[in-house]
Amino acid sequence: MFSIKDLKIKIIFPLLMVVLLALPHKVKAQAIVKPQPKATWIWYPGDYEIWLANRMQNRRTDRGTFFPIFWKMDSHYPLMEFHKDFYLQNPETVHIAVEGQYNVKLDGRLAEGSPTEMNIAKGQHTISIKVFNQANVPAIYVKGKTLVSDSSWLLTFEDKEWIDASGKVSDKSGTVYMKADYWNFNTPTELPSQFHLQTKSEYAKNKQQENHSLLLDFGKETFGYLKLCGLKGNGKVNIYYGESKEEALSVDSCETLDRVNVHSDVKKDSVMKLSKAFRYVHIRWDKNVSLDSANMLYEYSNVQQRGSFLCSDTLINKIWKVAAYTLHLNTREFFIDGIKRDRWIWSGDAYQSYLMNYYLFFDSPTVERTIFALRGKDPVTSHINTIMDYTFYWFMSIHDFYQYTGNKRIIEQLYPRMKTLMNFCLSRRDKNGFMEGQPGDWIFIDWADGLSKKGAVSFEQLLFCRSLETMANCANLLNDKSDAEKYMQLASILKQKIFSLYWNPTYHALVHNAINGKATDIVNKYANMFALFFGYLNPQQKQDVKKYVLLNNKIPKITTPYMQFYELESLCDLGEQKYVLQQIKDYWGGMLKLGATTFWEQYDPSQKGAAIYSMYGRPFGKSLCHAWGASPIYLLGKYYLGIKPTGPGYSKYDITPSLGGLKWMEGTVPTPKGSIHLYCDETEMKVDANDGEGLLKFTSKILPVCQQGAVISKGDNNYEVAIKKGINYKIVYECK
Structure with a gap:
């Protein structure tokens, strides 16, 4: 008789072996398959950022007149050599795309012409691609099965000088090579020189049309290209932009405008060549011209909002949302100062944008590009x-x-x-x-x-x-x-x-x-x-x-959001969150009371009437959408939610919540690999994180209770709880 054990051995085990024998090739193949390396366009570090900044910052106009930056402009290196030592386990066909005139050397031998495809044999090789491009940044895209263009490539602009402490290495000839830089251009047709921000159609919320004129109100501050639809006739169209209605109606003093000459017997659409900032657009056309309608192509950076803040105070909630929109509008190819007037990269403005960005988008590439461009x-x-x-x-x-x-x-x-x-x-x-x-x-x-x-x-x-x-x-x-x-x-x-x-x-x-x-x-x-x-x-x-x-009160008051940023930060550092919260409500809330849909370059509560729009001796010189006006994002994230890194990249972090007079608050702070979420009211806190190791620090009138972790007393009603990723913490306490 067979026992159950015999049955398992004589019947089930052979069947199992048959199944396993059918699998090993697949299992083995899966085990040794490595992710295919990804190719991307590469260039000399900082060169693309400098070139792109030059292109962007010199788009500014003042009432239709070219208005360039007034500091020294640098340029990219026009001649670049890209270099890679590599080993192929099998022969490969390698595809090459280049921005500029170029030649290719494989193992020291110059290839004929400018090849776009090369068959490379198995073994050890060296490839060099030399590129000249005066107009755009020399860049390459190389893709084979294993040989691809990425940050491991080395570059030289033929300076022949050894420079250390920069990630640079030298070959035997003494030529200086630097590791290549890249962004997110990952196909051969995504030419870096053709980069532009995304656009989408948007339409006015209200319009007032009269004989040969049209006033559009898009409902809030926006940015993009005006589109005139159904233009016909012979004559001129004048377009006056305004962050306020008063500015758009001021044909002699508005900061930005467009003039379009029309010569067409059939209806045509016309999109303006340069993007503009506006809420209102005032369009006037000659009697021999007809216009059906107008809308816009909204231009934007496709950054994702990862941070959040919500609390018991509805005004603070609105301020946070408007601040987030303000920063988003000023987050373009780089962090710029304001979308209407300068549209330049100012280091002081950008510095604050970086800090706000860490609590809203956590978009590192835009920070890097801006830092390189400024230097x-x-x-x-x-x-x-x-x-x-x-x-x-x-x-x-x-x-x-x-x-x-x-x-x-x-x-x-x-x-x-x-x-x-x-x-x-x-x-x-x-x-x-x-x-x-x-x-x-x-x-x-x-x-x-x-x-x-x-x-x-x-x-x-x-x-x-x-x-x-x-x-x-x-x-x-x-x-x-x-x-x-x-x-x-x-x-x-x-x-x-x-x-x-x-x-x-x-x-x-x-x-x-x-x-x-x-x-x-x-x-x-x-x-x-x-x-x-x-x-x-x-x-x-x-x-x-x-x-x-x-x-x-005898010390001169600060009237710009720029320095309000630092004034309120210093008061938060002193534990004056309740006082600061009221300042935020008064100052930023004051702009909202005046109809602001984004926050301004400057706000003086004592100013009344048309004076609120004036600056630099010009009636509409003030920017009504300025990056440094978005500082509540940073203040509420760092000093109310109380979340800040104490180790690089949030490897370690502190959470020191402060309600500052709020009944409750909750929010999310983004980190490099995840986020930290906090809910806090006067008797309960909830924390969860999926990145780093944290330390929750708080005060309580009673002995706190936390089932998910140990509560450590630090004396004088101060307590700490270690926060580990992947655990949802709940702390019962009483706000002191």
């Missing part, structure tokens, strides 16, 4: 945008990028340019070691009446000090201990000098400037609030600055 090329002959403070913001942005993203590549690529720019700054110090404005320099700080820019301004020295610390941190990341020690020592000496000269015990504050080495008695908020959130003040100084400067 440009060596030699350094002026400050970034000609503005001293904007140079320092550029330095600071690089370490911030690493802290939020964990991506060190940008530091490796830019460190040589960081050093040359810092050398430029160090060479311009006065005899006391401070940075003073020299001919050609612009000391900006803020748009504020009567703000002295004379002598050595304390605000500039603080940013200079922070930039030196950034250099030291980046040098450490690259294991350059000598540079790290040098820059940290310079920062330490400078900080000591700053407080020795500018700190005034009588005023309990840093004074604004020093002339001929002697400190003045001018006190304002700028230097003091930066010293505070830089962590440069001791506990007593922090409280003094809070009382005698930040909350002192």
Whole structure:
């Protein structure tokens, strides 16, 4: 008789073997299959960003007249050699696409003509592609089964000079090669030179038509190309754009316009060549011209909104949504200042956009492109945008990028340019070691009446000090201990000098400037609030600055969202979230009361009537959609949800919630590989994350309870809970 065991052995086991024998080839094949490498267009690091920025920034017009940037423009290298050493296990057919004139060398032998396809035998090989392109950036796209163009390729612009600490290597000839850069052009037909933002049709919400005129209202601030439909006749069409109705109706003072000459006996559509910012469009045409209608092609960057914020206060919710829309409109090929007037890349504006972006889109490529475009090329002959403070913001942005993203590549690529720019700054110090404005320099700080820019301004020295610390941190990341020690020592000496000269015990504050080495008695908020959130003040100084400067009505008020960003950040750093929340409601809510659909370049509550639109001596000079107006995104994410990275790329992070007078709030903060979500009310918190290791820090009147993790008491009603990814935490507590 067969036992059950015998049955398993004699019947089931042979059947199982038959099945398994039928599978091994498939199983084995699946086990050894590797993902196919992906090809992408590659170019010299920073060159495409510089070229694209030049193209974008020189699209500005002032009432139809070309209006270029007013700082030094760099350009791409027109001649580039792309190089790759590789081994093929099997023969391959390799396809080649190039932007520019080119030749190809395989194993040192020059191929005939400019091949678009090559058959390469099995074995070890070297391929070199030399490209010339004066008009566009030299770029290549190579695709075989295993040989593809990617960041592993090396490049040279034939400088024949060894440069270290930048991710560069050298071949035997001494030629300098740098690892190739790329973006997201992943097919041979996606030419980098043909890149443009996406568009979609949108239509006016309201229109007023009269004899030979049409006023369109698109309902909110927008950006794109106006489209005239059914044009016919002989004559002229005049188009006046306005962020406000008053501006669109002002044919003599509106900032932007188009004029179209019509010569057609049949109806035709016409799309304007340049994109514009507007809410209202006023169209007027000659009596011999007819027009059926008009709409627009809305132009936008296809970034995804990953962050969110919602709370018990409906006004704050609206402010957050309008801020998000404001930032989205100003997120284009790069982060620009405002969509109507400049449409340029300003370093100070961009620095704030980066921080807001980390809490809304977490779109790293746009940050990288903007940083590269702002820096440009060596030699350094002026400050970034000609503005001293904007140079320092550029330095600071690089370490911030690493802290939020964990991506060190940008530091490796830019460190040589960081050093040359810092050398430029160090060479311009006065005899006391401070940075003073020299001919050609612009000391900006803020748009504020009567703000002295004379002598050595304390605000500039603080940013200079922070930039030196950034250099030291980046040098450490690259294991350059000598540079790290040098820059940290310079920062330490400078900080000591700053407080020795500018700190005034009588005023309990840093004074604004020093002339001929002697400190003045001018006190304002700028230097003091930066010293505070830089962590440069001791506990007593922090409280003094809070009382005698930040909350002192005798100190001049800040009237731009630009510096409101930093003022409110410093107050949040002091734990004044309840006060800051009311400031946000008053200031940004004040713009909403005046009909704002995006946030402005400047807002002064004392201004009334048409004056609210004026700036720079022009009746409609003010930008009503300015990136720096979107700062509530950053403030609410970092200081109310309380989420910030403490390790590179959110490998570690803190959550320190603060309701600040809200009954409840919830939101999501994006991270490189996921997100962190928090819900918080006065008795309960919920946290879940799928990236990094976190630490929830909070106060409670009662002993908190958390079933998913240990609650650690830190004394004085302060508690902590370690947050691990993949766990939904619920904490019962009582808000103190």
